[in-house]
Amino acid sequence: MAEISVSLNAKLTIERRGQLALFGINRPYIQNRIDPETFRAMAKAYYDYDRDPSLRAAILFGHGDHFSRGIDVEGFKALALTGKPLISGPGMTDPLATHKPHRAKPLIVAVHGDTWNMAHELFLVADVRVAAADTNFGQDECTHGRFPGGGATIRFVREAGWGNAMRYILTGDHWTAQEAYRMGTIQEIADTAQSALERAVDLGNRIAACGPLGIGASLASAHSAIDSGEEGALSQLEEQYSALYRTKDFLEGRAAEAEGRKPVYHGN
Structure with missing residues:
Protein backbone atom coordinates (compact mmCIF):
# COMPACT_ATOMS: atom_id res chain seq x y z
CA MET A 1 0.00 0.00 0.00
CA ALA A 2 1.41 3.37 -0.99
CA GLU A 3 2.61 5.64 1.82
CA ILE A 4 0.95 8.68 0.26
CA SER A 5 -1.84 9.15 -2.25
CA VAL A 6 -1.20 8.16 -5.85
CA SER A 7 -1.33 10.63 -8.74
CA LEU A 8 -4.27 13.00 -8.64
CA ASN A 9 -4.97 11.88 -12.19
CA ALA A 10 -5.71 8.35 -10.95
CA LYS A 11 -9.35 7.25 -11.03
CA LEU A 12 -8.93 5.94 -7.48
CA THR A 13 -6.58 7.70 -5.07
CA ILE A 14 -4.98 5.65 -2.34
CA GLU A 15 -3.58 7.19 0.81
CA ARG A 16 -2.17 5.76 3.99
CA ARG A 17 -2.61 7.52 7.33
CA GLY A 18 -0.96 5.41 9.99
CA GLN A 19 -3.06 2.26 10.29
CA LEU A 20 -5.78 3.60 7.97
CA ALA A 21 -6.16 3.28 4.21
CA LEU A 22 -8.19 5.95 2.41
CA PHE A 23 -9.64 5.18 -1.01
CA GLY A 24 -10.97 8.14 -2.99
CA ILE A 25 -13.13 7.83 -6.11
CA ASN A 26 -11.57 10.43 -8.39
CA ARG A 27 -13.58 11.14 -11.55
CA PRO A 28 -15.23 14.45 -10.51
CA TYR A 29 -15.48 15.61 -14.14
CA ILE A 30 -18.07 12.87 -14.67
CA GLN A 31 -19.66 13.00 -11.19
CA ASN A 32 -17.37 10.17 -10.03
CA ARG A 33 -19.19 7.65 -12.21
CA ILE A 34 -17.47 4.30 -11.94
CA ASP A 35 -16.12 2.66 -15.08
CA PRO A 36 -14.53 -0.83 -15.29
CA GLU A 37 -11.02 0.56 -14.71
CA THR A 38 -12.09 2.36 -11.53
CA PHE A 39 -13.94 -0.72 -10.33
CA ARG A 40 -10.90 -2.95 -10.88
CA ALA A 41 -8.68 -0.43 -9.08
CA MET A 42 -11.03 -0.63 -6.10
CA ALA A 43 -10.96 -4.44 -6.25
CA LYS A 44 -7.16 -4.48 -6.12
CA ALA A 45 -7.05 -1.83 -3.38
CA TYR A 46 -9.49 -3.83 -1.21
CA TYR A 47 -7.48 -7.02 -1.77
CA ASP A 48 -4.18 -5.36 -0.85
CA TYR A 49 -5.71 -3.69 2.20
CA ASP A 50 -7.07 -6.99 3.49
CA ARG A 51 -3.63 -8.58 3.26
CA ASP A 52 -1.55 -5.78 4.78
CA PRO A 53 -1.20 -6.63 8.50
CA SER A 54 -0.20 -3.05 9.34
CA LEU A 55 -3.56 -1.66 8.18
CA ARG A 56 -6.50 -1.92 10.57
CA ALA A 57 -9.35 0.01 8.87
CA ALA A 58 -10.21 1.54 5.49
CA ILE A 59 -12.33 4.48 4.39
CA LEU A 60 -14.05 4.97 1.04
CA PHE A 61 -15.00 8.50 -0.04
CA GLY A 62 -15.40 10.60 -3.19
CA HIS A 63 -13.42 13.60 -4.45
CA GLY A 64 -15.28 16.65 -5.73
CA ASP A 65 -18.92 17.61 -5.36
CA HIS A 66 -20.36 14.09 -5.18
CA PHE A 67 -19.53 10.71 -3.72
CA SER A 68 -20.60 9.13 -7.02
CA ARG A 69 -23.55 8.94 -9.39
CA GLY A 70 -22.89 5.23 -9.75
CA ILE A 71 -22.07 3.19 -12.79
CA ASP A 72 -20.64 4.70 -15.97
CA VAL A 73 -23.22 2.92 -18.14
CA GLU A 74 -21.41 3.43 -21.43
CA GLY A 75 -18.18 2.24 -19.84
CA PHE A 76 -19.80 -0.98 -18.66
CA LYS A 77 -22.07 -1.62 -21.63
CA ALA A 78 -19.55 -3.47 -23.81
CA LEU A 79 -18.40 -5.57 -20.85
CA ALA A 80 -21.94 -6.47 -19.82
CA LEU A 81 -22.85 -7.64 -23.34
CA THR A 82 -19.96 -10.12 -23.30
CA GLY A 83 -21.37 -11.83 -20.21
CA LYS A 84 -17.91 -11.75 -18.61
CA PRO A 85 -17.53 -10.88 -14.91
CA LEU A 86 -16.53 -7.39 -13.84
CA ILE A 87 -13.43 -8.81 -12.20
CA SER A 88 -11.74 -12.18 -12.46
CA GLY A 89 -8.50 -13.81 -11.49
CA PRO A 90 -6.35 -13.52 -8.36
CA GLY A 91 -5.47 -10.35 -6.48
CA MET A 92 -9.00 -8.88 -6.50
CA THR A 93 -11.72 -8.48 -3.88
CA ASP A 94 -15.17 -7.64 -5.28
CA PRO A 95 -16.05 -4.14 -3.94
CA LEU A 96 -19.75 -5.09 -4.18
CA ALA A 97 -19.15 -8.34 -2.28
CA THR A 98 -21.21 -10.39 -4.73
CA HIS A 99 -18.41 -12.93 -5.18
CA LYS A 100 -15.78 -14.45 -2.92
CA PRO A 101 -13.24 -13.76 -1.56
CA HIS A 102 -15.02 -11.24 0.63
CA ARG A 103 -13.29 -8.44 2.49
CA ALA A 104 -12.38 -9.45 6.05
CA LYS A 105 -11.37 -6.08 7.53
CA PRO A 106 -13.53 -3.07 8.49
CA LEU A 107 -14.64 -0.56 5.85
CA ILE A 108 -16.14 2.85 6.66
CA VAL A 109 -17.79 4.94 3.96
CA ALA A 110 -18.18 8.73 4.00
CA VAL A 111 -20.66 10.01 1.41
CA HIS A 112 -21.84 13.41 0.26
CA GLY A 113 -23.70 14.95 -2.64
CA GLY A 150 -24.92 -4.64 -7.41
CA GLY A 151 -26.67 -5.98 -4.33
CA ALA A 152 -29.25 -3.33 -3.33
CA THR A 153 -32.15 -5.74 -3.94
CA ILE A 154 -30.65 -7.83 -1.14
CA ARG A 155 -28.77 -5.46 1.18
CA PHE A 156 -31.09 -2.43 1.01
CA VAL A 157 -34.00 -4.69 1.90
CA ARG A 158 -32.03 -6.23 4.76
CA GLU A 159 -30.84 -2.89 6.15
CA ALA A 160 -33.93 -0.73 5.70
CA GLY A 161 -36.78 -3.26 5.61
CA TRP A 162 -38.85 -4.41 2.64
CA GLY A 163 -41.27 -1.50 2.46
CA ASN A 164 -38.63 1.20 2.87
CA ALA A 165 -36.36 -0.33 0.22
CA MET A 166 -39.11 -1.03 -2.29
CA ARG A 167 -40.53 2.47 -1.79
CA TYR A 168 -37.38 3.82 -3.47
CA ILE A 169 -36.25 0.95 -5.73
CA LEU A 170 -39.62 0.60 -7.45
CA THR A 171 -40.35 4.33 -7.86
CA GLY A 172 -36.81 5.55 -8.53
CA ASP A 173 -37.43 8.45 -6.15
CA HIS A 174 -34.38 9.86 -4.36
CA TRP A 175 -34.05 10.40 -0.60
CA THR A 176 -32.12 12.49 1.90
CA ALA A 177 -29.55 11.77 4.59
CA GLN A 178 -32.25 12.32 7.18
CA GLU A 179 -34.45 9.69 5.52
CA ALA A 180 -31.49 7.27 5.35
CA TYR A 181 -30.92 7.80 9.06
CA ARG A 182 -34.58 7.08 9.75
CA MET A 183 -34.34 3.84 7.76
CA GLY A 184 -31.14 2.85 9.55
CA THR A 185 -28.77 2.73 6.58
CA ILE A 186 -26.46 5.41 8.02
CA GLN A 187 -25.10 5.69 11.52
CA GLU A 188 -24.21 9.39 11.61
CA ILE A 189 -24.98 12.64 9.75
CA ALA A 190 -22.24 15.26 9.48
CA ASP A 191 -22.64 18.91 8.49
CA THR A 192 -20.38 18.85 5.42
CA ALA A 193 -18.47 16.47 3.17
CA GLN A 194 -15.23 17.38 4.93
CA SER A 195 -16.67 16.78 8.38
CA ALA A 196 -18.12 13.46 7.21
CA LEU A 197 -14.67 12.35 6.07
CA GLU A 198 -13.09 13.60 9.30
CA ARG A 199 -15.65 11.67 11.32
CA ALA A 200 -14.94 8.54 9.26
CA VAL A 201 -11.23 8.94 9.95
CA ASP A 202 -11.96 9.35 13.67
CA LEU A 203 -14.06 6.16 13.66
CA GLY A 204 -11.35 4.37 11.71
CA ASN A 205 -8.74 5.32 14.29
CA ARG A 206 -11.02 4.11 17.09
CA ILE A 207 -11.41 0.78 15.31
CA ALA A 208 -7.65 0.58 14.67
CA ALA A 209 -7.00 0.98 18.40
CA CYS A 210 -8.94 -2.22 19.13
CA GLY A 211 -7.54 -5.74 18.99
CA PRO A 212 -7.38 -6.80 15.31
CA LEU A 213 -8.15 -10.45 16.08
CA GLY A 214 -11.26 -9.45 17.97
CA ILE A 215 -12.33 -7.12 15.16
CA GLY A 216 -11.82 -9.89 12.60
CA ALA A 217 -13.70 -12.43 14.68
CA SER A 218 -16.58 -9.99 15.22
CA LEU A 219 -16.97 -9.38 11.50
CA ALA A 220 -16.70 -13.07 10.66
CA SER A 221 -19.25 -14.02 13.31
CA ALA A 222 -21.73 -11.37 12.19
CA HIS A 223 -21.36 -12.31 8.53
CA SER A 224 -21.83 -15.99 9.27
CA ALA A 225 -25.21 -15.16 10.78
CA ILE A 226 -26.57 -13.20 7.83
CA ASP A 227 -24.68 -14.03 4.64
CA SER A 228 -25.49 -17.70 4.04
CA GLY A 229 -29.02 -16.99 2.86
CA GLU A 230 -27.89 -14.14 0.59
CA GLU A 231 -25.08 -15.89 -1.27
CA GLY A 232 -27.27 -17.55 -3.89
CA ALA A 233 -29.12 -14.33 -4.72
CA LEU A 234 -25.91 -12.31 -4.94
CA SER A 235 -24.32 -14.85 -7.30
CA GLN A 236 -27.15 -14.37 -9.83
CA LEU A 237 -26.91 -10.59 -10.09
CA GLU A 238 -24.40 -10.31 -12.94
CA GLU A 239 -26.38 -12.66 -15.18
CA GLN A 240 -29.62 -10.82 -14.42
CA TYR A 241 -28.02 -7.43 -15.03
CA SER A 242 -26.38 -8.49 -18.31
CA ALA A 243 -29.70 -9.84 -19.57
CA LEU A 244 -31.31 -6.40 -19.22
CA TYR A 245 -28.63 -4.82 -21.42
CA ARG A 246 -30.00 -6.94 -24.29
CA THR A 247 -33.58 -5.65 -24.05
CA LYS A 248 -35.39 -2.97 -26.06
CA ASP A 249 -36.44 -1.36 -22.79
CA PHE A 250 -32.77 -0.81 -21.88
CA LEU A 251 -32.15 0.89 -25.24
CA GLU A 252 -35.29 3.01 -24.76
CA GLY A 253 -34.11 4.04 -21.29
CA ARG A 254 -30.73 5.15 -22.63
CA ALA A 255 -32.32 7.02 -25.57
CA ALA A 256 -34.84 8.80 -23.35
CA GLU A 257 -32.11 9.85 -20.92
CA ALA A 258 -29.97 11.23 -23.75
CA GLU A 259 -32.93 13.06 -25.33
CA GLY A 260 -34.25 14.48 -22.06
CA ARG A 261 -37.69 12.90 -22.36
CA LYS A 262 -39.77 10.39 -20.45
CA PRO A 263 -39.14 6.79 -21.56
CA VAL A 264 -41.90 4.62 -22.98
CA TYR A 265 -41.41 1.02 -21.89
CA HIS A 266 -43.08 -2.03 -23.42
CA GLY A 267 -41.65 -4.82 -21.28
CA ASN A 268 -39.43 -6.41 -23.91
Missing part, protein backbone atom coordinates in the same frame (compact mmCIF):
# COMPACT_ATOMS: atom_id res chain seq x y z
CA ASP A 114 -25.16 12.51 -5.16
CA THR A 115 -24.83 8.88 -4.05
CA TRP A 116 -26.74 6.94 -6.66
CA ASN A 117 -27.20 3.37 -7.85
CA MET A 118 -23.88 1.44 -7.84
CA ALA A 119 -22.51 4.11 -5.48
CA HIS A 120 -25.32 3.40 -3.04
CA GLU A 121 -24.55 -0.31 -3.37
CA LEU A 122 -20.87 0.29 -2.57
CA PHE A 123 -22.13 2.30 0.41
CA LEU A 124 -24.32 -0.59 1.59
CA VAL A 125 -21.35 -2.98 1.57
CA ALA A 126 -19.50 -0.86 4.16
CA ASP A 127 -19.58 -1.80 7.83
CA VAL A 128 -20.09 1.75 9.16
CA ARG A 129 -21.61 4.64 7.18
CA VAL A 130 -21.40 8.41 7.63
CA ALA A 131 -23.24 10.87 5.37
CA ALA A 132 -22.99 14.62 4.94
CA ALA A 133 -26.28 16.47 5.42
CA ASP A 134 -26.43 17.30 1.70
CA THR A 135 -26.33 13.67 0.55
CA ASN A 136 -28.85 12.81 -2.15
CA PHE A 137 -29.35 9.04 -2.28
CA GLY A 138 -30.79 7.25 -5.30
CA GLN A 139 -31.48 3.73 -6.53
CA ASP A 140 -33.30 4.68 -9.72
CA GLU A 141 -32.23 2.00 -12.22
CA CYS A 142 -35.82 0.89 -12.82
CA THR A 143 -36.64 4.31 -14.29
CA HIS A 144 -33.91 3.70 -16.91
CA GLY A 145 -34.94 0.19 -17.95
CA ARG A 146 -32.38 -1.50 -15.68
CA PHE A 147 -32.41 -2.85 -12.14
CA PRO A 148 -30.07 -2.60 -9.11
CA GLY A 149 -27.53 -5.24 -10.09
